[in-house]
Amino acid sequence: MSKPTTRTWVNGQACSTISLLERAFQYGDGFFTTMLVCQGKIYNWSGHWFRIEQSALRLGFPKLDQAQTLEQLAGVLSEQDLPQPQVLKLIVSRGQGGVGYQPPSDPSINLVVQLSPHPVYATSEEMAKQPEPLQLKRCDSVCGINPQLAGLKHLNRLENVLARAELADTGFAEGLMLNANQQVICATQSNLFLIQGKEVITPDLSQSGVAGTTRHTLPQIIKNLGLTWCERIVRLEDLAQADEVFLSNALRGIMPVAKFEEQVFAVERTFEIQQAWYEWQQNNAKQVV
Known part of the structure; x- marks a missing residue:
């Protein structure tokens, strides 16, 4: 029997099961972040830790300890001899207990860590290559409007699941998602950016969507390239005015976008941003083992 491609640890212990009473399973009561790792390094750890801290704060979880969290992740990675890129997923659950939706007053947090092969990169060298530009289609599935949860990567991702299902057998690698107010929010599993002149515009996510870890770290890199960062409401007509569009x-x-519907985009500035991002990640990766 072949080994499973995804391995799982719960609170630092290798495990393949979790209780059905877990609030993460019962109610989606938790959050997660998905990290790129290679040769014992976590890429953009600062962005991921910011997400973890903000998610715990906004959802009323006990504050997590960064050193203890890194220790668990290091324990997982130290058991592996994996020079190729991997996906390290950290799921934080409120644990068990409470009465129905009412959470326990003193929850016992569970950290679930999963490690699996990277879905695209087979070697670290492939990470440095210019990616093939994508074509986007518009999805019918919409992002919900909820300021209380907007920006968080909580465990209920049904909007993305339904949107992603629309892409099956279409030949499109990604799809554009709007919310009910006809605001452009994101792609199915990526944040969205427009380049217009020397301005990089990304949708305001105060009402809908997920604030990605790359998006969190990107403003300084944009500034270093002589570009201006702007977060604002974006509508479909704004894409028609964009010089370039990219995802992250x-x-x-x-990830550069070559085309959305009949609109064709250039990719030159996006490739500059892609190279600058790659170099930043290499220089700032968190060595944990």
Whole structure:
């Protein structure tokens, strides 16, 4: 029997099961972050830790200890001899207990860590290559409007699941998602950016969507390239005015968009941003083992 491609640890112990009473399973009561790792290094750890801290604070979880969290992640990675890029997923659950939706007053937090092969990169050298520009389609599935949860990567990702299902057998690698107010929010598993002149515009996520870890770290890199960062409401007509469009996520970094519907985009500045992002990640990766 072949080994499973995804291995799982719960609170630092190798495990393949979790209780059905876990609030993460019962109610989606938790959050997660998905990290790119290679040769014992976690890429953009500062962005991931910011997400973890903000998610715990906004959802009323006890504050996590950074050193203890890194120790668990290091323990997982130290058991592996994996020179190729991997996906390290950290799921934080409120644990068990409470009465129905009412959470326990003193929750016992569970950290679930999963490690699996990178879905795109087979070697570290492939990470440095210019990615193939993507084509986008518009999805019918919309992002919900909820200021209380907007920006968080909580465990209920049904909007993204439904949008992602729309792409099956279409030939499109990504799809554009709007919310009910017809604001452009994101792609199915990526943040969205427009380049217009010397300005990089990304949708305001105060009402809908997920604030990605790459998006969190990108403003300084944009500034270093002589560009201006802007977060604001974006609508479909703004895409028609854009010189370039690109996407970002933690596992694939910067992804240029070549076309959306009949609109064709240049990619030159995006490739500059992609290279600057790659170099920043290499120089700032967190060595944990």
